[in-house]
Amino acid sequence: MPNISKRSLGTYESPIRKLAASANQAEAEGKKVYYLNIGQPDILTPPSALQKVKEKDLPIIKYAPSKGISTYVEKLTQQYQSKGFDIQNEHIYITNGASEAIQLLLMACVDADENIIIPEPLYANYVGFSEYASVQIKPITSQIEDGFALPNIEKFEAAIDSKTRAILICNPNNPTGAVYSKEAIIELGELCKKHDIFLFVDEVYSAFCYDEFEFYSALHLNDLAQNVAIVDSVSKRYSACGARVGRIVCRNAKVLEAINKFAQYRLSAPTLGQVLSEALLEVDASYLEEVNLEYTERRNVLFERLSQMDGVKCYKPGGAFYVFAELPIDDADYFCKWLLESFEHEGQTLMLSPGSGFYASPELGKNQIRIAYVLNSTDLNKAMDCLEKAIEIYPNKVALDAKMMEKI
Template sequence: MPAISIKGDEMPASPIRKLTPYAEKAKREGKHVYHLNIGQPDIETPQIMLDAVRNINFKVWAYTPSEGIESYRNKLAGYYNKLGYAIHADDILVTNGGSEALSFAMQACVNPGEEIIIPEPFYANYNSFTRSAGIDVIPILSRIDEGFALPPIADFEAAVTSKTRAIAICNPNNPTGYLYSREEMEALRDLCLKYDLFLLVDEAYREFCYDGREFVSPMQLDGLEQHTVVVDTISKRYSACGARLGCLITKNKELWNVVLKFAQARLSAPAVAQIAAEAAIDTPQSYFDAVKKEYTARRDTLVTGLNAIDGVFCPNPGGAFYVVARLPVDDADRFCQWMLEYFSYENQTVMMAPASGFYNTPEAGKNEVRLAYVLNRDDLKRALICLERGLVDYPGRIGL
């Protein structure tokens, strides 16, 4: 039999999806599975988006421009400029989801064999994108006992080598929900300017900042115009994950032109999704206010419930819709699988994402899990009961 490629063999499995076969088996056995493993909200997509799809009347389902439909990019620029980004439509390139934007950005900014610094834990697919591009990830460890705040900037500076080309962050953070402060963002800016590095920022959760906390984008900071690449997606903002539409933003025209070549190679982003997304920009602020209020209540339900369980610790995040919790278990990967394969309480169980898959440092996150508060509060409360009972019954529990 022909040998599989080394790159393919080394591609990491997703900690978010790798336990899906066990969840499906549990469902076939009649168990109800509370999916806290994946950021698929149950929030309704804005009606204006759905109506735009229903009212499509084109006669030919044609290719769109590789950089995205012009009317959509013009309208999208207006959305960002209300946030103070000071961009034009020609600074935006529409992509097949935020994932493609991230992949394009990494390949355009970093050569194979070079390095990108990322504070961990980080979104697990960053490992997949960098591995595909032959890029080395240099992780900087953030700690649960410090709420996953940005590690000291000295740690980043100590990691800079002749091979370093970029620093990447997700703000608000996936998987931790940490919201980076203005001071932290300015410290990253100063470091990128000092060493002439790109700053790649995944802003998929921009709309979800809680407790009146400020969101700061590098697009709002002076001096980074040629260094910043922002990646975004409509998946979370409009609860439209299946549309698979995102964008890349940069004022660096040389970089934008390079990314365009990647976009031309894959032809175009989906036409229907762009039509829906263009309509979605007119979504009233009341929609986002209601969603933020709901997510705040869900966060409070989950964090309070987790910290009430004996042996569990969970910091209170400032954004996104995830938490990372430390559990009293020997191995979170084993525990998450056990919950699906062997445990049920009143014929219910919980699916979580083991946090080890969000780290590069060996053994880091071994007793941590990521949970997404994308279910209604009643379901979250039931899931918490299942988790508490599961921790009591789990044979690998520690600290008893």
């Protein structure tokens, strides 16, 4: 029997999906599982857009152009322009979700064994994309104590070496929910310009900012047009993750040309998803307003419940729909598996993503977990009942740290 590749052996496993088998098993045993592991919202995809897809006359489901269906790209351009961005059709490249967008940027801009700087905790699949492209990650650790704010600019600058090609951030952040300020983005841009490296910003959660938080796109950095590429998608904004339609927006013609070379191999992003995405651009603004109110409420519920649990450390995230909390446990990988395999509370349990997979640094995040608040408040409360009970009876609980002891 021939061996698989060595690179498969070393390959990082997604913390978001790796417990899927345990969850299936829990369901097979009759447990109700609350899925808070994956950013798959329960919000309806806008019905008006789904209706438009049904009404569209498409007798042949043809390949799309490699760079995207032109009418969709044109409408996106108009939307950017109407918001004051200096974006033309040729600056937009449609991808198989934001996932492929990041992969293409790495292939186009970074060579094997060069590196990119990413604040951690980071979106776990960035590690996978980097492995796929043989690119090294230099992580800069952000801290739960300040709600995982963007680390100081000095830390970024200190990490830049001769092999650094880009800084990659996710704003609003997955997995922490942190929203980075306009000042922080401008400062990071200036650093990238100074060192002549790329700034990649994953902006897929840009529609989700709560309270006083305001999103500031890196596309505002006109002085940095040759260095900046942003990634976006319809997945989260319109609860259409399965459409698999994302995009790169970039004003550097050479980067776009390089992306096109790699993207031509896979022919095109899905046609039906792009037809849906085009229809989504016509959705009334009230849809997102209502969705934002809903997420704000969920976040409040989650923050309140977590704050009341003994030994749990958390903060109030300003955006996206995640919170990255610290639990009084030994090992979140084991705990999350235990939740599915050995625990139940009134026939129910929950699925979380263990924290270590969201760090590129080894040994970090072992007592942390990511919670996606993608369920309604009633279900979230039930899931939190389970979590509270679970922490109470978990056999490998660790002593609360000094700070927590004071609180008690």
